[in-house]
Amino acid sequence: MPIPRFEKLDAESRATILDAARVEFAAHGYDGSSYNRIIANSGRSKSSFYYYFQGKQDLYVTVVKDAVAQFTEAVGQERPVEGIEEFWAECARMFLRFYEFGMNNPVLVGVLKSVFELQRQPLGGDLLPQLALKDVTWYETTIQRGQGLGAIRADYPIDLIVALLFAVLEAKMRWSLERWFSSEAIDIKQDVDFIIDLFRRMAAPADPETGKPRW
Amino acid sequence: MPIPRFEKLDAESRATILDAARVEFAAHGYDGSSYNRIIANSGRSKSSFYYYFQGKQDLYVTVVKDAVAQFTEAVGQERPVEGIEEFWAECARMFLRFYEFGMNNPVLVGVLKSVFELQRQPLGGDLLPQLALKDVTWYETTIQRGQGLGAIRADYPIDLIVALLFAVLEAKMRWSLERWFSSEAIDIKQDVDFIIDLFRRMAAPADPETGKPRW
């Protein structure tokens, strides 16, 4: 039950509302956010929020879906590649776009982060399905292509691999952002190389005899 | 700040109180938890909670410190080792103990998880220091020993390595627990091997020429 007549609203009003919501959700997560505060910060009437959204959950869902769409668009389409090295190079390019977009849109990163928080909560139960994260599968496609090329091990469930890679990615980004907010310079290119190398280490197929990662 | 005369209370009352608190904090995290709910669930009067704890923060700190202590005790002391293989074998043993304890005490895992959530929040500022996590450094010692043996790469900051390993560990445990709660059987030994292998892949020193992990 995402949006009723919110779409018909003029772009500026829509932006005003979503911006206030994004900032709040990014800063405090879903639970920690106050619908009242969002409303107050948006400068619009409380009733109008209930006119456009069913409530807090509905607004959150709207905000998250929009953020996911923006990230997806920023990453762009994966170009077909052939060798293992090429595969990782393409991953690096995609990831660089993701990374740059995130660095330029920290609020959207915060929104994504709030989703990760939610996934940790066993009781986010009725909210999570509405986010329709199952529909966001482009990375799974990429991983499967990697498996086909022999770049990514195929002896474990794909959702486990995804969970692990995301965890690492999130941790690294948080680590970098912390330093970014303390105004240390960040070498994005180097960061991306680091993560891709890490992904590769984690995902490389295991030599059936020695168990070592096959490079 | 942590505990006043709570220690003097008889063990049963103490357990009743801490159990109610643990369950609540594990399920909802610090912010999402309700002090009132904990009180109601414990069957005691509101005032008695303020007699034993300074407030919500104090109770949380008490619960967390207790959980950390239990995990630390469960893991036990690291035994001195010499070679790289031995080092990882010892890690596996320690980790197995950690893992088994966590599987048998999912609520305590939840408590630990709530701390991770808190660390993600930029505003948890005045609460985090009280948890005295800086005093929990045994794993840093282990990692440094690994670096000394050439088992763990030394070309990155240790806190980055810790953050990444923890992220992976947390993700894997969540993945396993989910399946555990759906009453799928879990082969703990296999899980531990998986994680240790993952750790080893992530942490292995890089060959200076090829950049590949050196096994």
Place this chain on the structure above:
Amino acid sequence: MPIPRFEKLDAESRATILDAARVEFAAHGYDGSSYNRIIANSGRSKSSFYYYFQGKQDLYVTVVKDAVAQFTEAVGQERPVEGIEEFWAECARMFLRFYEFGMNNPVLVGVLKSVFELQRQPLGGDLLPQLALKDVTWYETTIQRGQGLGAIRADYPIDLIVALLFAVLEAKMRWSLERWFSSEAIDIKQDVDFIIDLFRRMAAPADPETGKPRW
């Protein structure tokens, strides 16, 4: 900070709310007053109070400003005078109006009294400035005019003189009100003469040689 959309409310509702607040604040002072009690006595819901006021402080500020405005209006403008006797006569007229208004509105006197209490408290720090008492300066103007005419001594700081005169005024009014509440008859005219005479004694310039008040 003071009032949001409270002004738009119909006069009757506004009066109901302010009356309940006035009575409470007059009877118990700011600290001793209970927002909950005001709400209960007004017959409205708790939330509606937070819809119209930011909180207890805000309501108090509203009540006080309103009371001060009513008193100021009751006192009216000072008419220009020339001689010393005329000056005191004009003071008596102004004061008579103040006095009569106060006698007819004891609750408003109580509100004013609560402000005096607050000024005594070193910790009323963040509340007092909101009352904007610095804007209420008509009496300082009058005193300065009196100094210009030689009716009021100019060898002491004006704020000291104000403090002393107010103290005397407050004490006399309390003394009279007490008797009033015990249904003794009060001769307002005589009271005013008494206070003006007292003011004149206190404020008369000192003869430089004898130190006696110069009449």
Place this chain on the structure above:
Amino acid sequence: MPIPRFEKLDAESRATILDAARVEFAAHGYDGSSYNRIIANSGRSKSSFYYYFQGKQDLYVTVVKDAVAQFTEAVGQERPVEGIEEFWAECARMFLRFYEFGMNNPVLVGVLKSVFELQRQPLGGDLLPQLALKDVTWYETTIQRGQGLGAIRADYPIDLIVALLFAVLEAKMRWSLERWFSSEAIDIKQDVDFIIDLFRRMAAPADPETGKPRW
């Protein structure tokens, strides 16, 4: 119902308790003071307070009576005088002792101040009588002596005169203390002269014809 077995306590314990209470009551007044806070600051058990005092009121009464006694002792006995000038000089001497004692014991001044606050409250009803302020009448004696000498007007009720003089005294002391706490130097002698002069102006008999104060 002032004190049960509190008197039997050793002097040091008694002082510890009373000091904590004095500081609290002086700083926050009776209503604003927290019995819990006094107990916490005293370092003693909560139960012991209820063992020695019937409750908050009882402790307050004890503290006030003690303070009044200390002030009374500090002021000392009035020496018999004959002329008007001598009378005021003796007043000045007594008052100087009062003033000096107060300046050296600001906490006790605070306790006295809290009594004045209480007298302003119509609801302090059941507490005020316990303070037995009616027993403190030495100043009335002095005033009556002044009336006998023709130094103080006798055409108004004595309690009105007392109330007015106290009001002025309190206001002047507060004015001075404020500056004292801002570490401005205070000339006590000059202050006393100022107040005595003010008292004399206020209290001097009125010439039956002109109404002017007779010096």
Place this chain on the structure above:
DNA sequence: TATGAATGAGCATTCATTCAT
């Protein structure tokens, strides 16, 4: 004599939501 333990009532404030118009 002395105190640790426990309590119910109250505090100001914020929450997401609904309703009447």
Place this chain on the structure above:
DNA sequence: TATGAATGAATGCTCATTCAT
């Protein structure tokens, strides 16, 4: 279509006091 008005339930916390030992 749009919103001002109103609300019940909950939040964390402090209060003075009592009771059992």
